[in-house]
Amino acid sequence: MGPVTPGDLLALATQSCVDAAKLLHEARVDVALKGTFDQVSSADLEVETFLRASLTAGAPGSAVVGEELGSSSARITWYVDPIDGTRNFVRGIPLSCISVAAAVDGSLVAGCVLDPFRDELFTAALDVPFSVRSSGLTITPGVSPRPLVLTDIPLPGSAYSGEMEFLGELMTIADVRRVYVTALSLAWVAAGRADAAANLGIHPWDVAAGAVLVRASGGEFVDVGRDGFVAGRGEIVPWLVERLEGIVS
Template sequence: MTPGELLSLATQTCLDAAKLLHEAHVSVASKGAYDQVSSADLEVETYLRSALTSGVPGSAVVGEELGSASASVTWFVDPIDGTRNFVRGIPLACISVAAAVDGQLVAGCVLDPFRDELFTAAVGVPFSVRSTGLVVAPGESPRPLVLTDIPLPGSPYSGEMELLSSLMEVADVRRVYVTALSLAWVAAGRADAAANLGIHPWDVAAGSVLVRAAGGEFWPVGADGFVAGRGEIVGWLRSQLEGIVS
């Protein structure tokens, strides 16, 4: 399948999976001191896995809740990015699906089910936003807008509080706790950069495709960090995070 065909399958699968959330009776369990999983996470990921591997026989899934495998075509799935927001009724969460072919990410889809906004891109398919709600064209600001979850509770890294303090001197900062949606907003020009530590491949796979397709940069940092965006703030953030994880 072409990247465009993989994107079409990912998009339709995300849209169908979002319908499950309207009927979900949500229960919550702990995944550790600072993380949670809901019954909706498990139900949505089960659906995504079935639909994607049926659409591309022989493909494999790397997912947050139900394990990981790899194949020539591999899907990266986050059924609900922002679970801690979702279970509290805070409308900051999304469904994220990306496709990789022979290890190279080629398509990404992020769906915000609360605002019915769909962010998509693929190799050969331009970045696009489909929204049925109010959309305001991003304006200019004298300071860059940065999305980050730093400092993370229970983080193994020192220096995160100092980084946040320094960042607030040079940028407007928002902490949203939903990495895939943060990257989609960067791609759409709503923020200038996003940066996080403690991430997993399914957190950033789709978003990295979107950012690069929209003309931005995406840089892995260390084993579990990234910086993405446009402008000088990207280089500044990258050097700061590299100093923390080294």
């Protein structure tokens, strides 16, 4: 067997996500708090358990950094968010996704985001172009005079000040949507449905796959501070970076 390529890792991530999504059709959804403003469901745990087993079996010796069941590292490391947008998911709001990314020697090389409600699959790798597979209605994004920005700011319980002022200023120059599912927001930016996404309070599993998708589609992904990012295209990106850097500093 030859060396594992980013395309191989993407194929494994994609099949694992597709198989994991099938579990959600019969999943029992019990919910528990894991923080004042954060939740975990039994479906999160079931999906992450499945993904860990599938990914490490398909890439022996690999490790997983996951939201619910802990983290380890190896030459090949998977970043797994079993259900990004849990608070939406447990209420039946169709804004959540399964997100898996692969890193080799610390560099992200493949990403997959699967929207189980719309049956949309967003994929890319270093040797595989960005693509969207959808079985539903799709619209070719048009040009708008105002950029469309996806952000969850202001965050409930945030330690940062200035978030309300940021949102108010942003709304004077852009159309704003708050969807509370970071990985899917990044996939939509990659697909051209939004011009940019920006958030604070994120973790590696929230953004790893989406960062691969955005970069593969020709966009920028910029880390801001220890727990923030800006991703997208056009003049709105440096504006967002400057404003978020002001908040986190």
